Amino acid sequence: MVEAHAKFGGIEMEARIYDVVVVGGGAAGLSAALVLGRARRRVAVVDAGEPRNAPAGHMQGFLSRDGMPPADLLAAARAEILVYGVEIINDRVVEITEGFTLSLAGGRAVTARRLLLATGAVDELPDIPGAHERWGQDFLHCPYCHGWEVRDEPIGVIGTGPGSIDHAHLLRQWSDDVVFFTHTYPVTATEREVLEARGIQVTDGQIAELSIVDDRLDAVQLADGASIPRAALFIRPALHARDDRLIKWLGFEVDESGFAKVDATGRTTVPGVWVAGNASNPRAQVITAAGEGSAAAIDINNDLVEEDVRDAHQSVSAARRPAAPSTSRLERRSQ
Numbered sequence: 252m253v254e255a256h257a258k259f260g261g262i263e264m265e266a267r268i269y270d271v272v273v274v275g276g277g278a279a280g281l282s283a284a285l286v287l288g289r290a291r292r293r294v295a296v297v298d299a300g301e302p303r304n305a306p307a308g309h310m311q312g313f314l315s316r317d318g319m320p321p322a323d324l325l326a327a328a329r330a331e332i333l334v335y336g337v338e339i340i341n342d343r344v345v346e347i348t349e350g351f352t353l354s355l356a357g358g359r360a361v362t363a364r365r366l367l368l369a370t371g372a373v374d375e376l377p378d379i380p381g382a383h384e385r386w387g388q389d390f391l392h393c394p395y396c397h398g399w400e401v402r403d404e405p406i407g408v409i410g411t412g413p414g415s416i417d418h419a420h421l422l423r424q425w426s427d428d429v430v431f432f433t434h435t436y437p438v439t440a441t442e443r444e445v446l447e448a449r450g451i452q453v454t455d456g457q458i459a460e461l462s463i464v465d466d467r468l469d470a471v472q473l474a475d476g477a478s479i480p481r482a483a484l485f486i487r488p489a490l491h492a493r494d495d496r497l498i499k500w501l502g503f504e505v506d507e508s509g510f511a512k513v514d515a516t517g518r519t520t521v522p523g524v525w526v527a528g529n530a531s532n533p534r535a536q537v538i539t540a541a542g543e544g545s546a547a548a549i550d551i552n553n554d555l556v557e558e559d560v561r562d563a564h565q566s567v568s569a570a571r572r573p574a575a576p577s578t579s580r581l582e583r584r585s586q
């Protein structure tokens with residue numbers, strides 16, 4: 252392993268040089284690490300261990316792994332990448348400096364020729380008592396992840412913006428009993444009419460809390476005292492990149508929502524830096540995130556091969572170049 256020295260806050264530290272450091276060990280990061288490890292690259296995955304779907308008991312919609320607990324998928328993926336010599340570092344990246352040198356919360360530093368950020372995203376939950384406790388259980392966001400499990404049940408949708416109307420229409424696909432809680436979104440007369448035309452009941456007023464009985468959502472309590480029995484409640488939460496400090500340090504372009512602007516392979520606007528999964532694509536499901544990680548890994552390896560070819564050619568050309576004539580010979584010629 253190549254070693255280098257880097258300075259953090261005046262402290263000289265030993266930094267290991269990898270071909271690629273992957274920041275984030277969710278589906279995107281581990282999938283990339285698998286491809287890069289198999290391409291015989293020196294790879295480290297630094298993971299802080301907070302995948303977005305951790306609160307959910309099951310992961311749905313991943314072909315061949317439907318219903319698997321999220322932690323089991325990651326444990327299997329970690330075991331697979333270790334076979335190819337990938338190093339897994341359970342730590343958090345706390346700073347990145349040019350080049351790229353990453354300092355970790357545990358005090359260690361690693362250096363990489365290329366960087367893949369697969370740091371995921373965070374859902375902003377509303378400040379409603381019970382919301383955090385039930386998140387991923389029966390307080391949900393994604394019909395494709397949980398819709399089948401609550402099919403034909405009485406479900407609710409929280410109004411937080413115009414997107415909530417689309418969300419309610421989508422969820423109507425899974426149940427005939429859908430209530431739209433206006434909460435903080437004042438529905439227009441037309442929106443109300445269209446919701447009701449599809450059999451979605453519109454309930455006005457702010458939600459005060461989620462009523463939980465026997466460790467399950469039992470009802471939605473409104474501020475006016477009304478209690479509406481529901482088995483599941485959906486929201487379309489605001490989502491933001493999990494670690495936007497990394498973006499600031501690296502300085503690549505982001506879209507209006509703060510997600511990295513990338514091409515089809517995850518390449519950012521900063522040379523040597525790729526982003527995959529929810530960190531650049533808020534719509535990515537687990538299988539999509541894994542696919543994006545794989546695509547980024549292939550592009551990163553190609554980029555490294557190009558550099559290796561360039562370096563090899565330059566050093567051979569330099570070795571073949573004739574030595575510059577000595578001054579004495581020049582002097583002799585001019586005489």
Ligand SMILES: Cc1cc2nc3c(=O)[nH]c(=O)nc-3n(C[C@H](O)[C@H](O)[C@H](O)COP(=O)(O)OP(=O)(O)OC[C@H]3O[C@@H](n4cnc5c(N)ncnc54)[C@H](O)[C@@H]3O)c2cc1C
Pocket residue numbers: 274275276277278279280297298299300301302303304305306307309310311312313342343344345369370371372374386387393395396397493494527528529530535536537538540
């Ligand atoms: C409640 C819930 C349930 C869901 N259910 C499903 C489902 O059933 N099916 C489905 O397909 N999708 C589901 N999803 C979506 C799923 O969570 C995402 O598609 C998936 O997690 C994206 O993977 P990722 O690798 O991009 O990010 P993540 O899985 O979030 O992984 C990112 C990793 O990066 C690490 N990290 C972040 N910053 C740093 C740092 N500075 N240093 C080191 N490590 C860092 C984090 O700790 C984390 O381990 C669900 C989401 C939620 C919220």
